[in-house]
Amino acid sequence: MTLRPLIPLLLALAPTMAEAQAACPADANAALSRFSARAASGEATLPELGDAATTYATGCADDRVVLSQILAMFTTAGLAIEPPAAERFQAHLFAFRTINRILRAGGDDFEPVAFTGPEGEPREWTVLDERNAYWDLVYTMASDFLVYGVHADIYTPGKTEEIGCGIYPAEEASALARLAVGNDDGGELVARVSYLGRACDGTGHEASGYAAQYFAEHAAARAGDAGYAGLTERDIRAGLTGFLDRHLDGAGESWLFDAATVAELRAF
Numbered sequence: 001m002t003l004r005p006l007i008p009l010l011l012a013l014a015p016t017m018a019e020a021q022a023a024c025p026a027d028a029n030a031a032l033s034r035f036s037a038r039a040a041s042g043e044a045t046l047p048e049l050g051d052a053a054t055t056y057a058t059g060c061a062d063d064r065v066v067l068s069q070i071l072a073m074f075t076t077a078g079l080a081i082e083p084p085a086a087e088r089f090q091a092h093l094f095a096f097r098t099i100n101r102i103l104r105a106g107g108d109d110f111e112p113v114a115f116t117g118p119e120g121e122p123r124e125w126t127v128l129d130e131r132n133a134y135w136d137l138v139y140t141m142a143s144d145f146l147v148y149g150v151h152a153d154i155y156t157p158g159k160t161e162e163i164g165c166g167i168y169p170a171e172e173a174s175a176l177a178r179l180a181v182g183n184d185d186g187g188e189l190v191a192r193v194s195y196l197g198r199a200c201d202g203t204g205h206e207a208s209g210y211a212a213q214y215f216a217e218h219a220a221a222r223a224g225d226a227g228y229a230g231l232t233e234r235d236i237r238a239g240l241t242g243f244l245d246r247h248l249d250g251a252g253e254s255w256l257f258d259a260a261t262v263a264e265l266r267a268f
Contacts, residue, residue: 023059024066029115029125032056032069037118039077046087049077050094057101064105065113065125071098072133079140089150095137096151099166107167134168139175142192146185157191161199169200173210180217187218187230190239197243209247209256212265215239216257219268240265 025031035052038044053070060066078091109127117123145151153159166172176193179185197211219236222228231239244257244265253259 024056024063025059027115028056028060028063028066029069029113030117030123032066032073033115033123033125034118036069036073036076039073040080042080044077046077046091049073049091053094053098057098061105064102064108064110067098067102067105068110068130068133069125071095071102071137072129074098075133075137075140079136083144084148089144089148092137092141092144093151096141102167103164131168131171134166135171135175138166138172139178142176142179142185142189146179146188155189155192160192160195165196165200169196170202170204170206170210172196173207173214177210177214177217180214180221183218183221183225183228183230185230187235189214190231190235194239197246201246205247205249205254208243209254212240212243212247213256215243216261216265219265237268240268 032052035044035049039049053073056066057070072095074091074095078088078095081088081091083089112124112126114122114124141151141154145155154163173193173196176185176189176196179189180193193211193214197208197214201208215231215236218231219240221230222233222236244262247256248254248262253262257265
């Protein structure tokens with residue numbers, strides 16, 4: 001399915017800092033919260049959300065929280081649309097593109113921002129809100145790829161490297177590991193999760209831990225199903241060994257794998 005852009009979201013040149021400060025509405029956070037609420041209920045159309053995103057992304061170009069809310073808004077919009085509607089895939093593509101804008105803005109954590117919610121209630125937008133929206137986005141995009149074949153470049157060897165690590169590689173690796181349970185992904189997400197665990201691992205070795213979990217799920221699926229059709233035994237063993245070594249970094253266990261589980265996986 002070919003998805004055609006509905007709006008020129010995030011493609012225009014960013015204004016200067018002074019221009020952005022002058023053009024950014026004081027109620028931007030509250031307004032985007034209202035748009036997200038309408039997106040969740042299916043009341044807002046994708047072109048309407050696109051116009052809002054363009055207005056606030058351009059006017060508030062260097063505002064990290066505004067960009068974060070735009071990512072969540074498009075994620076929410078896509079989740080509210082049943083597949084295989086093209087608008088669902090388009091909404092999530094816009095959310096994914098917003099990741100690049102966030103990275104260009106620095107991609108760092110931010111302090112909570114308070115505003116008035118859609119029902120007049122006091123609200124805050126936090127890093128946790130962004131991380132949750134990010135997990136929902138990458139999980140759903142991977143699920144839609146497995147079922148409908150969309151967003152294929154993200155999971156294709158040789159192309160996934162061009163996509164990069166994103167904002168939260170550990171969250172993405174966690175989402176992909178979830179989709180490996182019972183061999184639900186048929187091994188089709190292996191290129192992406194391996195890239196995240198190898199090239200995007202941080203000092204806490206979270207991404208490599210979830211990459212190891214991905215291979216652990218395939219090991220369990222292979223052992224429990226005589227008709228298993230996914231990764232080869234050799235690939236599972238190599239993934240377990242490599243990513244467990246990276247994740248554990250010399251330790252015998254971790255927050256993700258206790259010692260008994262480590263021993264069981266190493267014996268695969």
